[in-house]
Amino acid sequence: MRIAIEAVGVLAPGLPDWDGARAVLAGSPYVAAPLAPCAPASLSPVERRRSSPTVRLAIAAAEQALARTVIAPHDMALVFASQEAAGDITHQLCEVLAGSREVSPTQFHNSVHNAPSGYYGIAMKAKLGATSVCRGPWTFAAGLLGAATQALCDDVPVLFVCYDSPLPAPLSEWMPVAEATVIVLVIAPKPAATTLASWELEVGPADGGVPWPRWMPSGWRANPSARGFEALATLCAGPDAKAALPLSPELNVRVARC
Amino acid sequence: MLPLAVLSYTTTSAAGLGKSATARTLREGRSALTPNDLPWAPLDCWIGRVGAAESVDLPKSLDDFDCRNNRLALLALEQDGFSDAVAAARRRLGAGRIALFLGTSTSGILSTELAYQQRDPATGRLPPGFRYDTMHNLDATTEFVRRVLGIAGPAMTISTACSSSAKVFCFAERFIRMGLADAVVVGGVDSLCHTTLYGFSSLQLVAPDICRPFDAARRGLTIGEAAGFALLERGCGELQLLGYGETSDAYHMSTPHPEGDGARRAMTDALVRARISAAEIDYVNLHGTATAANDRAEGRAVHGIFGTTVPCSSTKGVTGHALGAAGITEAAISLLSLEGQYMPGSPTTREVDPETQCTIALRGETRKLSRVMSNSFGFGGSNCALVFGKGM
Numbered sequence: 001m002r003i004a005i006e007a008v009g010v011l012a013p014g015l016p017d018w019d020g021a022r023a024v025l026a027g028s029p030y031v032a033a034p035l036a037p038c039a040p041a042s043l044s045p046v047e048r049r050r051s052s053p054t055v056r057l058a059i060a061a062a063e064q065a066l067a068r069t070v071i072a073p074h075d076m077a078l079v080f081a082s083q084e085a086a087g088d089i090t091h092q093l094c095e096v097l098a099g100s101r102e103v104s105p106t107q108f109h110n111s112v113h114n115a116p117s118g119y120y121g122i123a124m125k126a127k128l129g130a131t132s133v134c135r136g137p138w139t140f141a142a143g144l145l146g147a148a149t150q151a152l153c154d155d156v157p158v159l160f161v162c163y164d165s166p167l168p169a170p171l172s173e174w175m176p177v178a179e180a181t182v183i184v185l186v187i188a189p190k191p192a193a194t195t196l197a198s199w200e201l202e203v204g205p206a207d208g209g210v211p212w213p214r215w216m217p218s219g220w221r222a223n224p225s226a227r228g229f230e231a232l233a234t235l236c237a238g239p240d241a242k243a244a245l246p247l248s249p250e251l252n253v254r255v256a257r258c
Numbered sequence: 259m260l261p262l263a264v265l266s267y268t269t270t271s272a273a274g275l276g277k278s279a280t281a282r283t284l285r286e287g288r289s290a291l292t293p294n295d296l297p298w299a300p301l302d303c304w305i306g307r308v309g310a311a312e313s314v315d316l317p318k319s320l321d322d323f324d325c326r327n328n329r330l331a332l333l334a335l336e337q338d339g340f341s342d343a344v345a346a347a348r349r350r351l352g353a354g355r356i357a358l359f360l361g362t363s364t365s366g367i368l369s370t371e372l373a374y375q376q377r378d379p380a381t382g383r384l385p386p387g388f389r390y391d392t393m394h395n396l397d398a399t400t401e402f403v404r405r406v407l408g409i410a411g412p413a414m415t416i417s418t419a420c421s422s423s424a425k426v427f428c429f430a431e432r433f434i435r436m437g438l439a440d441a442v443v444v445g446g447v448d449s450l451c452h453t454t455l456y457g458f459s460s461l462q463l464v465a466p467d468i469c470r471p472f473d474a475a476r477r478g479l480t481i482g483e484a485a486g487f488a489l490l491e492r493g494c495g496e497l498q499l500l501g502y503g504e505t506s507d508a509y510h511m512s513t514p515h516p517e518g519d520g521a522r523r524a525m526t527d528a529l530v531r532a533r534i535s536a537a538e539i540d541y542v543n544l545h546g547t548a549t550a551a552n553d554r555a556e557g558r559a560v561h562g563i564f565g566t567t568v569p570c571s572s573t574k575g576v577t578g579h580a581l582g583a584a585g586i587t588e589a590a591i592s593l594l595s596l597e598g599q600y601m602p603g604s605p606t607t608r609e610v611d612p613e614t615q616c617t618i619a620l621r622g623e624t625r626k627l628s629r630v631m632s633n634s635f636g637f638g639g640s641n642c643a644l645v646f647g648k649g650m
Contacts, residue, residue: 001436078506084395085417090370097452098374108457109512109637112363113396113417118638121508127520129504130640131425134415136397142414149432170383171370174390203412203438250354250410 001201002258003148004191006157008232009065009184011035011057012220017064025229026236030215035180042123050106051119052089054165058082058116059123061182062161066124069186070194073124076159076186077150080117080132081143083224084175086110087167116161128156139224140183141245141253144231148201151189160185164223176222183228197235200256203247210244210252231255259431259502259531263495263649264488265441266343268334269590271484271577272306276337281594287605287622289575291468291480298372299455303464306482306578307450308333323402325366325393326449326483331403334447334485343489344407347441357411357439359429360400361422361446363582363636365415368451369393399447403487411439417582419636420545422446423486424585427644428502430490445487446586454481454581461512463549469579471546471572471604472553472618474611479547482578486586488593497593500629500645501532507639513551514635518559521545524641525563525631532645536563538629539645541601542616543588545633546572547579554613556633561615569619575606585634589644592632596648601625 010021013035024030038060043051051059058080066073084090089111096103109115114132121130129150135142140162147160163182167175191198212221213229220226227245234241234257243255267277272290274280283290291304314329335341348356370393373384384390392398400415412433416425423446430442448454458464458481465478490499505527507520514521529536542564545556560570573591580587595601603622610618629647 001438077504083397090367093453093457094367094371094374097371097456098377101452101456103453103456103460105457105460105512108453108460111453111457112419112637114419114636114638114640115511117418118506118511118640121506121639122510125508127506127508127523129428130418130506130638131416131429131504132418132638132640134396134417135413136391136395136401139397142412145412145433145438146414146429149429149436149438153432153435170377171390173383175395247412248410251412 001148001152002198003151004188004195004198005185006071006188006195007065007069007186009061011061012181013179021232022236024215025233032217047119052086052110054086054088055116055119057165057180057182058161058163059120061184062120062159065184065186071157071186074126076126076157077128078117078126078130079143079147079150079158079160081139081162083134083136083139083164084167085113086115087171091168091171137224138247140227141247145253147187151187155189158187160187162225162228164225178219181220181223181226183225198258200258202254203251204254206250206252210246261494261498261500262431262490263493264497264499264593265491265495266340267488267590267593268338268340269486269587270308270334270337271580271587272308272482273577275310277594281598283576284602284622285600287603289468289606291578296450299452301455301459302466304468304480305450306480308483320402320405322389322392323398325369327366327399327447328402330449330483330485331399331447332406334487335406340487341407344443347489348409351440353408353410355411355440356409357433357442358400358404358409358413359416359426359442359444360403361416361426361582361585362396362399362448363417363419363422364448364451364453365396365398366394367453368449371452407443409443418640419638420581420584421634421636421640421642422582422585424634424642424644425504427499428504434492441489441491443487443489446583447485448580448582449483465548468606469548469575470606471548471574472610472614473607474609476548478549480578482580484577484580484583484587486583486590494649496649497596498647498649500647501528503527503531503643505641509639512637514555516555518555520639520641521556521635522559522562524643528643528645534629539564539568539631540627541595541630542568542570543592543630543632544570544572545635546574548574557614557616564616566617569601570616571602571604571619573602575604588632592630592646595630596627596646599624599627601627
């Protein structure tokens with residue numbers, strides 16, 4: 001299964017964009033730095049106020065990738081992938097429901113897993129199919145397959161956004177996501193002059209665990225989206241660079257740059 | 259697209275455990291909704307409750323996954339020989355060649371809601387025995403079902419609110435077409451919880467009485483719980499998935515486009531993919547949630563494509579709105595209608611809102627059905643239309 005990577009967006013502490021990430025993936029030292037609060041330009045002031053920090057995070061990263069591609073946002077289908085998507089809202093809702101039970105309507109509609117893709121679609125007038133997916137610790141590889149199959153089957157560019165945002169206590173006991181990480185790919189079904197690289201994707205047996213990148217802060221191992229950095233590293237390495245992404249206890253997705 | 263054969267399917271909701279009980283309820287034109295008697299959510303409304311799920315025991319080895327959603331999932335898997343059909347496919351194709359795509363909107367959130375009522379006042383910690391990752395995270399039911407069925411192909415949870423378990427069919431078709439799986443289990447599971455009962459109430463969308471889709475005097479939706487599954491494989495069969503369409507409204511987070519623009523494009527796309535004309539659809543199972551905004555938008559969109567000649571009904575008055583499981587529930591009802599050559603009605607609807615533009619069938623009837631459409635639309639403006647047909 002061969003896809004073309006048209007553009008990349010990255011947001012994580014110390015990695016404010018793809019240029020910053022590319023330097024680290026190519027061997028420059030990683031320097032930790034707090035992630036500034038996101039204020040996506042495409043959200044209206046009202047939507048910016050209504051939306052959750054997770055929504056703003058995912059959209060701000062998506063805007064980076066859009067700025068690096070000639071493909072118009074309304075020509076892309078959407079696949080948003082996140083292990084949790086709205087863990088902070090879940091926490092707030094459960095607190096309210098354990099007390100007054102006076103849920104705010106905005107809080108409720110922000111609690112759906114597809115809130116980030118919904119807000120993004122409204123901001124960008126993106127009217128093609130939009131899907132929001134989750135697969136626990138295997139969310140990056142699963143979401144990438146979902147995006148790639150859609151691009152190839154429908155012959156349409158796909159915006160793939162995989163993100164994690166911090167979970168508050170007490171939920172963080174089970175999913176200790178302490179820092180946000182987002183990886184965005186603009187995927188095209190066929191290569192063009194603007195293509196950064198093509199990836200051959202193959203599903204195969206897991207053959208033991210996949211190591212995490214050595215430069216990466218160990219705290220990010222709780223973030224399924226951070227699995228994507230191995231795939232991005234192939235864009236900074238030689239023409240036959242390879243990466244493995246865990247898809248399940250039994251399966252990996254193998255990424256081969258070509 | 260090439261059709262996918264539906265090898266086996268099952269549905270469990272307030273309308274019945276399994277296909278024959280559900281078909282009976284639909285033929286009797288009976289609503290399975292009841293006044294809300296949930297001791298933990300004293301709200302003045304009706305619900306579609308699957309009481310039998312509450313006493314289901316999970317296998318000891320899957321204790322960590324115990325929650326209302328997974329009990330409901332297991333109850334549904336045990337109906338209609340569904341698990342056996344998957345086991346047969348597993349032996350024939352290999353576990354690694356069967357993928358799994360499930361839709362849910364709230365997964366096992368009830369467990370977390372109840373755990374928050376028992377937080378340790380000193381530390382804020384949740385009670386022992388609670389596990390967030392396997393009881394509530396959106397993937398909890400997908401991983402549970404994967405283990406129960408013993409399948410090991412690619413798996414994913416699709417969560418686009420009320421279109422979640424319709425969109426699983428689109429994923430199945432694409433993964434089979436790209437050779438990533440030979441067969442796919444699709445489904446959806448959503449269960450009653452505080453979040454949706456109080457959340458939809460906060461939006462003033464929950465009816466104080468029974469929901470009445472497209473009724474002039476409708477007052478909102480009735481929330482139900484449901485689980486359903488289908489086993490799909492490439493090729494022709496007695497029942498087939500013929501087409502699907504997915505679009506976004508890009509209009510508002512919780513209100514549909516007033517003209518049903520996204521809904522209309524999803525239905526058109528499904529017809530194009532199925533390579534059939536609107537006139538070849540014999541029945542449309544509407545999303546029909548019984549909120550004024552949703553019904554009117556959908557009615558306009560359906561009328562724009564089908565005019566007034568194709569009969570439509572909403573079965574939400576029978577089952578309630580199962581949210582993330584609505585897509586699979588109504589896909590199963592559409593398949594039942596093809597199998598039984600019986601078009602279900604809208605039994606709780608009394609007088610159709612004169613602003614409705616499509617043709618609402620109040621009563622069910624025996625009818626020749628070759629191809630039917632099922633609509634599912636969700637928060638965030640996420641739309642999906644499916645076309646099912648009888649094979650040769």
